[in-house]
Amino acid sequence: MRFQAIACDYDSTLAHQGRVAPETVEVLRRARTAGKKLILITGRRLEDLASVFSETSAFDLIVAENGGLLSNPTTKLEEALCAEPSEKFVAALALRQVPLSVGKAVVATHQPYETVVQEVIEKLNLDLAITFNRESVMVLPRGVDKGSGLRAALHRLEIEAPQVVGIGDAENDLSFLRLCGFSVAVANAIESLKSQVDHVTLLEDGAGASKIIEEVIAGRELVGATD
Numbered sequence: 001m002r003f004q005a006i007a008c009d010y011d012s013t014l015a016h017q018g019r020v021a022p023e024t025v026e027v028l029r030r031a032r033t034a035g036k037k038l039i040l041i042t043g044r045r046l047e048d049l050a051s052v053f054s055e056t057s058a059f060d061l062i063v064a065e066n067g068g069l070l071s072n073p074t075t076k077l078e079e080a081l082c083a084e085p086s087e088k089f090v091a092a093l094a095l096r097q098v099p100l101s102v103g104k105a106v107v108a109t110h111q112p113y114e115t116v117v118q119e120v121i122e123k124l125n126l127d128l129a130i131t132f133n134r135e136s137v138m139v140l141p142r143g144v145d146k147g148s149g150l151r152a153a154l155h156r157l158e159i160e161a162p163q164v165v166g167i168g169d170a171e172n173d174l175s176f177l178r179l180c181g182f183s184v185a186v187a188n189a190i191e192s193l194k195s196q197v198d199h200v201t202l203l204e205d206g207a208g209a210s211k212i213i214e215e216v217i218a219g220r221e222l223v224g225a226t227d
Helices: 022-033 046-052 087-095 114-124 146-157 171-177 205-218
Strands: 005-009 037-041 061-064 069-071 078-080 107-110 128-133 136-141 164-168 182-185
Touching: 005 146, 005 205, 022 037, 022 205, 037 146, 046 061, 061 146, 069 146, 087 107, 087 114, 114 128, 114 136, 128 171, 146 164, 146 171, 164 171, 164 205, 171 182, 182 205
Parallel strands: 005 037, 005 164, 037 061, 164 182
Antiparallel strands: 061 069, 069 078, 107 136, 128 136
16 A cells, blocks of 8 residues: 555654754655655644744644644644633643643643542543643643544545554554554664564664654555564
């Protein structure tokens, strides 16, 4: 199959310590020139992403806030994919002294605060779910994740999920990788993810992702196991 699109996580997949190498950006731009659609899928808020990555125009669409927000980096148009965070929920967490980052859709903290977060969710009887990204703890309406975000992006681009190569590194990436026609974990991915994808790269983060993207550009057959 000649894949038509690439969906890729940001941190520890394309980026190393929050930054994308110039050579990785060049590979992304060559993919666009070759006619491939590129979707960035990140847990970051858009403003956080912009502070570390100035080349968002390399992508056709960005799924931000772990599936809660869809953005077109060219037009700057944004589309909410779920309701805004509950003020009551945020206030209750702040009262419990949970360190928070609040986006347009996601409420984020870090381990070990997931226990307190779950207690507040249950106390307020909210239909929210916790997703982990290594040490990060993200809260969104139940059913909203990177997988639902990818489906929204593919609908806009009129592309079917089997035509997509997905690349990621952590727990929260699995929901979108499972939808893709071919799933990849970079070498530095968590072990539990590596066991659930079609392919694991030998190289880490941007170098590993770039090699896969180059294979897609060339139209080569992608195979399972480790390269």
